[in-house]
Amino acid sequence: MTPLRxxxxxxxxxxxxxxxxxxxxxxxxxxTGLALYTMAAMIVGYFGVNAYTGxxxxxxxxxxxxxxxxxxxxxxxxxxxxxxxxxxxxLLRSSGIxxxxxxxxxxxxxxxxxxxxxxxxxxQK
Numbered sequence: 001m002t003p004l005r006x007x008x009x010x011x012x013x014x015x016x017x018x019x020x021x022x023x024x025x026x027x028x029x030x031x032t033g034l035a036l037y038t039m040a041a042m043i044v045g046y047f048g049v050n051a052y053t054g055x056x057x058x059x060x061x062x063x064x065x066x067x068x069x070x071x072x073x074x075x076x077x078x079x080x081x082x083x084x085x086x087x088x089x090x091l092l093r094s095s096g097i098x099x100x101x102x103x104x105x106x107x108x109x110x111x112x113x114x115x116x117x118x119x120x121x122x123x124q125k
Contacts, residue, residue, distance in 0.1 A: 052058050091098040092105065106112060113119055
């Protein structure tokens with residue numbers, strides 16, 4: 001741009017025209033930086049929320065720990081029940097039949113009773 005044209009341009013528009021252009025580019029760079037920081041904050045926030053409430057987050061970990069405790073106690077109960085059942089089966093084997101166990105199973109399976117037994121009849125309504 002020639003000096004004459006520059007002088008005419010400044011006379012018609014004033015020196016503020018250049019200042020406006022500088023301010024506009026500064027505003028655009030400021031808004032671009034602000035947009036980038038906002039997007040970065042949103043991404044960090046998204047991952048932060050999912051780390052706390054997601055499928056494998058902190059809350060889910062606490063619930064899984066409680067479920068592990070409950071299932072461990074149930075496993076211990078079932079192991080004890082199985083050991084009791086294996087003990088009862090061992091008593092019924094032919095190599096060492098316990099007479100009391102045999103008597104109990106015969107009465108239960110066949111519905112027999114010893115004449116000396118006291119029987120309580122419970123009527124269902």
